[in-house]
Amino acid sequence: MLAIFFKTLPFFLLIGLGYWAGRTRFFSEEATAYLTKFVFYFALSAMLFRFSANLSLADVWDGRLVAAYLWGTAFVYGIATIVGFLRGLDVPTTAIEAQCAAIGNTGFLGVPMLTLLLGAEAIGPVLLALAVDLIVFSSLIVILITGARDGQISLRMIRSIALGLVRNPMIVAISLGFICAGFALPIPEPINDFLGILGGAATPGALFAIGASLAFKSAERIEVAGWLSFCKLVLHPALVGIAALYIFDVDPFKAGVIIAVSALPVAGNVFILAQHYGVAPARVSTAILFSTALSIVTVSLVIAGVTGG
Template identity: 75%
Template sequence: MLDIFLKTLPFFALIGLGYGAGRTRFFTEEATAYLTKFVFYFALSAMLFRFSANLSISEIFDGRLAAAYLWGTAFTYGIAMAVAFLRGLKVETAAIEAQCAAIGNTGFLGVPMLALLLGQEAVGPIILVLAIDLIVFSSLLVILVTGSRDGRMSTAVLRTVGVGLVKNPMIVSIVLGLAVSGSGLPIPGPVNEFLATLGNAATPGALFAIGASLASKSAERVQIAGWLSFCKLVLHPLFVAAACYLFFPVTAFQAAVVVSAAALPVAGNVFILAQHYGLAPQRVSAAILISTAASILTVSVVIAWVTAPL
């Protein structure tokens, strides 16, 4: 446990450094926004493209593993929505709470941290988790919110979902990388070095940007945010673990990767969606802040637990 904690500590220290820079206004919100944009569109995209270009589809997609992660995530999503409905919330607000409960910061935190902690063999399952989060659950949120507000499903909703996926650089990077891999053409040496150099900026840049963005978030509605953080940090990895070990048995290593990914704190892009749709952004902000702070300990506990037999 201590060994894992010490390995994860530098990652969270970078988040803390970013938080300090944002809190002291050394890094303004505008500066943070531009750093986030650089990481999202350039550094992380280069990393994902390079990873995907060196993997085959079979190394990323495993039907049993996908089913296990989908089941565990959907179960967590459903519990959060049920609790929200019991509190009398509308469908769209319940959906954004469910998004907090079930979608982790796989892109900015999971890809760089878990790839280093668990090895390059973990990249395929991490990309699978990221793809499911972006394609299935982000699309589900758009469908639930838009359908609820319009009172019906329409082709416009599906068009919005499709455009959102096509414009997401992480999805585009993964698809293009797999296309290169499938073509069998090697990446030229200088291009590979360029992608590696640019991709190396993703880890420190993403972690610093997470911290700096947290500095502008407030911990309002702490009780609800605490519940959502509990769902994300405890229930989500537990349900994914149950799916991996009991219902859709996968290898111990595959289970370790996806359960570790499920233990990550609430994704920052949930706040962007909450702001865009005007759905409880303060509540989402608090959930991101609380879950990220608590994950310094909880992520280490989960990773130590799932990697113990390996």
């Protein structure tokens, strides 16, 4: 366990460094926003493209894995939804809380960290889990919030969801990479080197950006943040683990990877959605702050568990 902790510690130290830079205003909120944009649209996209371009879709696709991850994620989503309704929350606020409980920071934290810690074989399962989050649950929250406000599912809503998916650079990068792999399109060496250099900035840039953005988030409803952090860091990996190992009989290594993915803290894009729709953004920011701080220990515990220490 201690060895795993020391392996994950550098990643969280980078987050801590970013938090210090933001807290001391050495990095302004505007600078953090631009760094995040650079990572999201350029560095991380280059990394994801290189990963997927060197994998065939046939090698990556695993229906059992997708079913297990979808089942476990939907289950914790449902638990958070029921608890939200029991507390008398409206549909948009309940949907935002459920998103916090079920969607982890796979893009900015999971892709760079887990592929380094668990090896190249982890790339495929991580990409599949990321695709489920982006395609299924990012669409679901838009449907729930917009449908609750408009009273119906409209063509405008469907168009908005479709455009959001098409414009997401992570989805575009993964799709283009699989197209190149599927048609065996060679990547010229200078371009491959360029993508390698650019993608190399994704890990430190993403982790620093996570920390810096946390410094500008306010805290409220601490008890709710604690509940959502418990859902994300404990319930989510437990339910995905049950689904993967006991229901869908996923390959043990792949099961370990998606369990580790499920143990990641609340995703930063949930705050962007909450802010965009004006639904409890301060509550989401507190959940992100709490879950990220607690994940320093919990992620190490989960990775130690799935790798046998």
